[in-house]
Amino acid sequence: MAKKTKKAVVLLSGGLDSATTLAIAEAEGFRCFALTFSYGQRHSIELKAAGKVAKSIGAFQHKIINIDPSVFANSALTDKSIRVPLDRNLKSSEIPITYVPARNTVFLSYALAFAESIGAFDIFIGVNAADYSGYPDCRSEYIKAFEKMANLATAAVIRKKGHYKIHTPIIKMTKAQIIKTGTHLGIDYSLTHSCYNPDKIGKPCGRCDSCRLRLKGFAQTGLKDPLKYAKR
Amino acid sequence: MAKKTKKAVVLLSGGLDSATTLAIAEAEGFRCFALTFSYGQRHSIELKAAGKVAKSIGAFQHKIINIDPSVFANSALTDKSIRVPLDRNLKSSEIPITYVPARNTVFLSYALAFAESIGAFDIFIGVNAADYSGYPDCRSEYIKAFEKMANLATAAVIRKKGHYKIHTPIIKMTKAQIIKTGTHLGIDYSLTHSCYNPDKIGKPCGRCDSCRLRLKGFAQTGLKDPLKYAKR
Numbered sequence: 001m002a003k004k005t006k007k008a009v010v011l012l013s014g015g016l017d018s019a020t021t022l023a024i025a026e027a028e029g030f031r032c033f034a035l036t037f038s039y040g041q042r043h044s045i046e047l048k049a050a051g052k053v054a055k056s057i058g059a060f061q062h063k064i065i066n067i068d069p070s071v072f073a074n075s076a077l078t079d080k081s082i083r084v085p086l087d088r089n090l091k092s093s094e095i096p097i098t099y100v101p102a103r104n105t106v107f108l109s110y111a112l113a114f115a116e117s118i119g120a121f122d123i124f125i126g127v128n129a130a131d132y133s134g135y136p137d138c139r140s141e142y143i144k145a146f147e148k149m150a151n152l153a154t155a156a157v158i159r160k161k162g163h164y165k166i167h168t169p170i171i172k173m174t175k176a177q178i179i180k181t182g183t184h185l186g187i188d189y190s191l192t193h194s195c196y197n198p199d200k201i202g203k204p205c206g207r208c209d210s211c212r213l214r215l216k217g218f219a220q221t222g223l224k225d226p227l228k229y230a231k232r
Numbered sequence: 233m234a235k236k237t238k239k240a241v242v243l244l245s246g247g248l249d250s251a252t253t254l255a256i257a258e259a260e261g262f263r264c265f266a267l268t269f270s271y272g273q274r275h276s277i278e279l280k281a282a283g284k285v286a287k288s289i290g291a292f293q294h295k296i297i298n299i300d301p302s303v304f305a306n307s308a309l310t311d312k313s314i315r316v317p318l319d320r321n322l323k324s325s326e327i328p329i330t331y332v333p334a335r336n337t338v339f340l341s342y343a344l345a346f347a348e349s350i351g352a353f354d355i356f357i358g359v360n361a362a363d364y365s366g367y368p369d370c371r372s373e374y375i376k377a378f379e380k381m382a383n384l385a386t387a388a389v390i391r392k393k394g395h396y397k398i399h400t401p402i403i404k405m406t407k408a409q410i411i412k413t414g415t416h417l418g419i420d421y422s423l424t425h426s427c428y429n430p431d432k433i434g435k436p437c438g439r440c441d442s443c444r445l446r447l448k449g450f451a452q453t454g455l456k457d458p459l460k461y462a463k464r
Binding site: 063065066068070071072073074095099100101102103104105106108109110112113114116117118135136137139141142145146148149150152153154155156157158159 | 385
């Protein structure tokens with residue numbers, strides 16, 4: 001196999017979408033530097049999942065970055081006094097309370113700084129606009145605006161070393177297509193963690209948006225989700 | 233005096249430019265939340281300066297945020313094995329080695345997350361395109377691109393709560409104009425710290441880009457810089 005020399009920074013939460021995105025970046029021949037963020041998230045179990053996923057898929061490096069959680073307020077993912085909505089209508093056009101203020105912007109900014117630091121110009125993010133929860137920072141117009149900004153922000157562009165590209169390989173896929181793609185690439189989805197609201201031993205709830213989108217995706221593929229869900 | 237109710241997030245390094253920017257935001261009637269970043273900078277003495285400046289100018293809140301310094305590599309400000317250039321030609325079109333990868337993007341992203349968290353829509357940053365060191369993330373085209381991205385990134389905009397504005401009140405000023413403006417607003421510049429390369433007891437070197445731009449600015453105003461510089 002050819003040696004991978006072109007570097008990419010890949011945002012990796014440890015969930016199904018970002019695991020698939022990492023596997024796609026690997027399959028495209030990038031030497032992948034995976035970044036995971038610890039920001040006081042309720043489901044911090046995803047940090048461990050991210051480590052296992054990075055190793056299993058073969059990332060060249062995996063880094064966990066701490067973010068001061070006080071900049072991310074009023075979200076059910078960061079404030080334990082706000083409940084994660086269960087059995088919510090997924091067709092609702094309202095942005096759910098699990099939205100974290102400007103989270104992808106903070107994550108992509110770190111990815112950009114790190115990319116410039118290591119001489120990478122390719123950044124992968126597993127945003128998904130089809131089966132998603134209505135987050136504004138998962139839309140392609142947002143990603144395009146970030147990419148434009150990134151190419152004005154950085155010395156590497158002015159020095160003509162390259163041009164930043166934000167890759168969103170799964171943005172138009174359904175959850176079922178994502179799972180099929182990842183399965184084809186050999187991802188072990190038992191290592192991933194999607195639930196916003198796991199129980200004390202880390203079992204997914206099966207009722208939050210993230211669990212339900214995942215379960216719906218597996219159901220549509222005819223494949224079985226290898227995770228064991230908490231009893232309702 | 234009218235009670236200040238409109239909130240603003242102000243990036244505050246503790247230097248002359250950001251102190252003046254904070255004073256302008258205060259004078260415009262904002263209730264200011266100042267953010268300072270600890271990112272392993274060589275001149276970490278600026279963190280203390282920022283605290284004094286925030287208090288002296290009357291910021292409503294001052295927050296210091298820790299950033300993992302490993303995302304900011306290859307800069308003389310974060311890597312002590314790289315020397316800060318002294319007596320550099322300030323007219324050089326090259327971006328100096330004190331450039332920190334995507335720093336303003338990371339800082340503004342935190343400001344955006346914090347602004348959305350506290351219900352602010354106004355963000356102030358003391359970038360300056362006239363007397364500056366050639367950093368790409370100090371240019372107005374960059375700031376405009378960030379602002380556009382910010383308004384696509386956030387739930388508050390979709391929920392029609394407001395529209396984000398990145399204020400750059402000193403972007404077109406010369407250093408002398410900045411100093412005159414700040415002096416008029418009552419800033420005590422003895423509290424500020426600009427040097428990239430202070431000595432062990434915190435005295436500015438007088439020879440790095442930042443010191444020289446500052447000294448040139450004071451010289452042009454006819455005012456005296458209240459700082460005591462290290463002997464050459």
